Amino acid sequence: MGGSLLEDHPCLNLDSLNEQGDSPTVGLTHRYQDKALFLATDTCPVYCRFCTRSYAVGSDTEQVAKVAFRVNYDRWRAAFAYVTSREEIEDIVVSGGDAYNLRPSQIEAIGRTLLEIPHVRRIRFATKGLAIMPQKILSDPAWVDAVTTVSEYARSQHKDVAIHTHFNHPAEATWITARALGELHERGIVVRNQAVLQRGVNDDPLTMIRLVRRLGYINVHPYYVYACDMVNGVEDLRTNLSTALRIEKYVRGSTAGFNTPTFVCDLPGGGGKRDAHSYEYYNQDTGIAVYAAPSVRNGEFFLYFDPLHSLSKDVRDRWKHPQERDIMIDEALAEAAARSSDL
Numbered sequence: 001m002g003g004s005l006l007e008d009h010p011c012l013n014l015d016s017l018n019e020q021g022d023s024p025t026v027g028l029t030h031r032y033q034d035k036a037l038f039l040a041t042d043t044c045p046v047y048c049r050f051c052t053r054s055y056a057v058g059s060d061t062e063q064v065a066k067v068a069f070r071v072n073y074d075r076w077r078a079a080f081a082y083v084t085s086r087e088e089i090e091d092i093v094v095s096g097g098d099a100y101n102l103r104p105s106q107i108e109a110i111g112r113t114l115l116e117i118p119h120v121r122r123i124r125f126a127t128k129g130l131a132i133m134p135q136k137i138l139s140d141p142a143w144v145d146a147v148t149t150v151s152e153y154a155r156s157q158h159k160d161v162a163i164h165t166h167f168n169h170p171a172e173a174t175w176i177t178a179r180a181l182g183e184l185h186e187r188g189i190v191v192r193n194q195a196v197l198q199r200g201v202n203d204d205p206l207t208m209i210r211l212v213r214r215l216g217y218i219n220v221h222p223y224y225v226y227a228c229d230m231v232n233g234v235e236d237l238r239t240n241l242s243t244a245l246r247i248e249k250y251v252r253g254s255t256a257g258f259n260t261p262t263f264v265c266d267l268p269g270g271g272g273k274r275d276a277h278s279y280e281y282y283n284q285d286t287g288i289a290v291y292a293a294p295s296v297r298n299g300e301f302f303l304y305f306d307p308l309h310s311l312s313k314d315v316r317d318r319w320k321h322p323q324e325r326d327i328m329i330d331e332a333l334a335e336a337a338a339r340s341s342d343l
């Protein structure tokens, strides 16, 4: 069961970000006003234990019942029809699954179809591939040409296409990576990075500073660092929120401001990504952080929970009792409400 080295937090559930709750068509999540997430496929070149989409991605890897988002043109057409019908959608994240696993013809079809929708101004193709298999950029010209074609078509339309990738550690960027990213840079393809903060992997200031600087050297913009999502069986990899805040303090100021990532927390329950610092209330003893997301779901509070292993023994014991849980959560919500009366 997903390598559960430490017990899951009691407030954790599959599809922790409520992506399915925000899905008007299968595999399309429309949570924010002007942007949508399109899950084109459900396979990746690697499977990350901490994957947010473990409810869907890698349906071939576990016995848990998952939602299948295989490449399916009828499903794609339904998603494109929805995007066409909603003029407020300007920005599409094509994810999954992983754009590395899309054929060149599929990259072009998705790119052209979306860019031809007048109100769609931006597309990002998400792939971890650059971080774990940069050789493909140097050995699969058809795939690189397809991305280049879409990028150039977008530019001719004064629209924007980028690749969003996923480096977590400076050691992932090798000389082959540098060559691959150099190739994309020469073609004018913008690449941004979304890292995940992981205990024992990159949860110290020096490693994160090195990651950010090295990304800068290979022309990848360090866009986000995520507090690890609350998914099953990854408690050993999660850090508490205060660790994220502490590391951010060191990273900011260590290099160009435009190459400095925003540390975010993707709120369980569908509040979207928030600057990790922007909580209404954070109790470091109980490990409960309360956020508001007025532009996503106004008037609601969203909770993020530090992993139990980062809390004191007394508090860990309190989390075992449902009544104590409610007391701790009610306290946090009341404090948040008292502090954010202007919302």
Ligand SMILES: *Cc1c(COP(=O)(O)O)cnc(C)c1O
Binding pocket: 029, 030, 031, 032, 035, 036, 037, 093, 273
């Ligand atoms: C992350 C995400 C986006 C894109 O958000 P940005 O903050 O602009 O990167 C859009 N839709 C969903 C559902 C997302 O999870």
Ligand code: SF4
Binding pocket: 043, 044, 046, 047, 048, 050, 051, 052, 053, 057, 096, 097, 098, 128, 166
């Ligand atoms: S590459 Fe991304 S989508 Fe695929 S398993 Fe890892 S985190 Fe999930």
